[in-house]
Amino acid sequence: MVVLFLCAVLEFARRGILEIKYTILWLITCVVMMVLSLQTTWIEWLSNVTGVHYAPSLLFLVAFLFSLVLIFDLTRRISNINHKVVSLSQEHAILLEKVEKLTKEEGN
């Protein structure tokens, strides 16, 4: 699973669909998932330390928190992009009006 996902990430990065900074994020995620699934002793040790009885539920908790942070960050980024799109379309519309006026004046 993880290896498949890793291949997908690399392929999208190669095609330029995924930005490099996100590629890095997903590569790290892949590595962490791989290590945790191969080295089950680590997660068992961690659940002992934190007092979680069932080791996989700690894994789920971490995954859930990670997703939450990621989604929050994405909505923040979308708001930012939205704001930029609005500003751009406003500027675009105002400039378009100016260009039309100038071409009309030139025609006369």
Place this chain on the structure above:
Amino acid sequence: MYNRESKILIIVPSYNESMNIEQTLTHLSQLKTHFANLQICVINDGSHDDTSQKAKTFDVVVIDLPFNLGIGSAVQTGYKYAFKNDYDIAIQFDADGQHNVEDLIDLLTPIFEDEADMVVGSRFVEKTDYKGALSRRIGIFYFYFLLKVLTGKRFTDPTSGYRAKTKPVIKEFAESYPKDYPEPEVLVSLTNKKFRIKEIKVNMKDRQGGKSSINLVKSVYYMGKVSLSIIMQKLK
């Protein structure tokens, strides 16, 4: 400082207002005889009908937004245009026929007499013949109450979009303006920034045709959303 010779821009945001736009622009064009430097600017907010084509038959500036941005961003386009072209006064005027051209001179008087930075046309300063839907009135009263608590000031008609603004306010709005339902929110931000706001009496008709941008399902969501942004504005 401001007088009848000042550069005045009337901003008419319109979204699918094909039914009303011609009548509105005919009324507004008559004002050009009263004011030397008056210009009308129609912001076509990505309409699917022939609002833009109809507006272009008049001697007005028509700005076509590439897609629907929502009322706040559409009006802000007008402020950006006003700011770039060095207008002294900007007035928002709805395309749906609610606003009265006759009230416009009253709306400008406090600005000419340097009594206010923004003048709001209110249906409730004195009793007028406005008969809006009950839900609309409840909403207006709710915002009146909320603004009273937050600013300590009385705004009898916080959702009224019929407003005249002076140059410093135009600059403010060109820089930042709320996206969807801006009217109550800017009252808080302008009060925070010590701008002088004055209300005067205007008459408003019910819509002359077309569809209102607010329906009943959306209004509860709208009230919550605007309340939140008003409170956020206060905390700035």
